[in-house]
Amino acid sequence: MKVLFATPPCQGLSSVGKNKVQKHFEVDRRNFLILEVFDFIDKLDLDYVLIENVPRFLKMYFPYEGKLLLLSDILKSRYGERFDMSFDVLNARNYGISQSRPRAIIKLWKKNLSWKNPDIEPEIPLSEAIGYLPSLKNGERSNIKWHYVPKIRSGIAEALAHTATGRSAMQNEVYYPKKENGDRISGFHNTYKRMSWDEPAPARTTYSGSVSSHNNVHPGRLMKDGTYSDARVLSLLETFIVSSISPDIVFPEKTSDTFIRTIIGEAIPPKMLEKICYPSGGDEFGK
Template structure:
């Protein structure tokens, strides 16, 4: 099945689609570095780099749609307004052009004749409200699901759910909003829920590493962290935050105690999947980023560090032997992983087309 991908980032989420017979013939990404990485992974795909709001870029994308292209994959930016804020400063929000980015996806849908459309984003995407113009003078605030039903409900079945990667063979808690559109008369089932995979089963076999240490295993190198944070986390048990320590707690250079949320400077638990790998997954002070660690003979805990790239790949269902362009540094790699849907999750969702 031929497909087009919009808002593609570096293409991490699409790594397994060829395994199920999906051929992305064209993709669109705004940022050049991400589109360059996409080209590295998929040299046969035509990558249209640029802003989809630019009419020239949009025309290039639409030119790639022919009758053989049956699938559209889109992760439009998640600007919009939350349910709590939908009545605040409404006039300003209606005038904010970022809240209309979703409609560029709808223009591509209108230009094609897709059998199947997948729209994916953060879980709260389903609760957001978007300005919808039914005519020039009438602007309403509607959820995306309501907008899709207004525009396409006569032609497409439209189903929306929040799925969590941990329920589909991935050792990571990562809820994602999934909206499926498929033509009346066609089938597209939801994937079956599977048992969770705790960290002890996914990365427990890998050797311990301390801050700045390297191993002989590809991608298994520990980031070097601030010594004050490392000391605090050496005295932090599995599943706990260093902010709760009475003596060894995170400190500023002047010795002042650092304050933060209960899930910052926090170790993960061996008996649970990893927490969501965000674009900040390389920061030891960010949310739920620290390796679970193991208690040592002296009473301290090992692995006072974030997950290595290898461990991050494993809990994100990315191949352990993956190669990136030579120019891609660790920060870039972590960022594009944080932006993507885990590739095994996307594969399982799309493999249900026709069932």
């Protein structure tokens, strides 16, 4: 069995597409890497091809034979007689992963084979996924492997302590994020925002280690004094859990936490990929 996995970058491409000229695509060669996948499909006798990317990848237009076409149209035209195909947006939250992570999934398989999508599974809320782990104070390091968090400015931590589960500190009238000079910080409604216990985590991006980025703050627990615990981002352990990564993973020595968070933000959750490749849970690809 021969399988090709392709995850080309999509920088510089436009979802508007048809009002762009060819020159737009020539600025960055990375925009053409998806087209280089065709060389592998042409030269190798592949049984299955999986192309994975961000959801808007399916709406982008690519230069092909003097035209700008959707990738689905290019693939159908070029390989429609050889492969069956599907073009879907699948979300990790539907496949046993406590994270909302939609991905564009393009599948090609030989006409004599089959490749179904995995069955939808019940969502796993954060309360079930990470609720058993102990709280962490600002900058605290526990005795549990990977369960520690970076320290943030005390003023930001105070604002988050007065922010309820599922809400943003930007909405607070008194305890709101401030600059070091005391001025109110401006930003989007989903920055400095706590997650919700009753939902999967929002998508873990390359900036998951920053409370000022989107939807990154731990849900927190209401305490007796009226404030909320865990004024922090998810620990690396919690990030591993909601990304279906084993806490026993080993990284090269001196690998920074920032780099680990970056590669997690760039990757598809491994359990999601496993479910796509082995949708029935067995050891036979595509079934």
